[in-house]
């Protein structure tokens with residue numbers, strides 16, 4: 001039988017009617033519509049579904065939604081403020097901390113929980129903390145570099161994602177044109 005529950009996600013309240021065995025991951029993605037949190041292994045191993053609950057990183061694929069009442073849930077959607085990316089989001093773009101992106105929200109939420117607790121971790125501390133967040137694409141170095149860029153305050157103050165993206169596209173088009181000319 002469904003239960004009436006209220007979840008506090010990114011400082012917004014959501015009233016939901018859920019089965020008692022509904023997972024937080026399902027509630028976030030399918031009932032609330034916050035699809036930024038990703039599903040990887042579904043068994044608590046990969047970290048793709050990581051969210052922060054009351055300051056602690058949690059696998060939402062192993063957490064019952066009903067158990068989260070009265071707690072503050074943070075997801076990737078809550079990080080950007082007033083149209084400005086969170087420094088970790090910016091760093092992952094600037095330093096190439098992702099490829100396919102499936103693991104990225106979980107990586108960023110795990111890193112956020114660490115930096116909230118310890119803003120100046122060493123590389124080894126970051127590696128240790130993030131060891132529960134698997135990535136099949138990047139080889140991890142770029143993820144570490146992205147997190148350390150925030151730790152060491154090396155993200156661009158005037159970063160504009162769209163402008164850079166457009167420049168990269170124009171450059172790749174130029175390369176394409178010059179290759180086409182030589183053929």
Ligand code: FES
Nearest residue numbers: 040041042047061
């Ligand atoms: S989907 Fe939750 S840990 Fe992999």
Ligand code: FES
Nearest residue numbers: 099100135136137
């Ligand atoms: S970026 Fe593809 S799994 Fe990490």
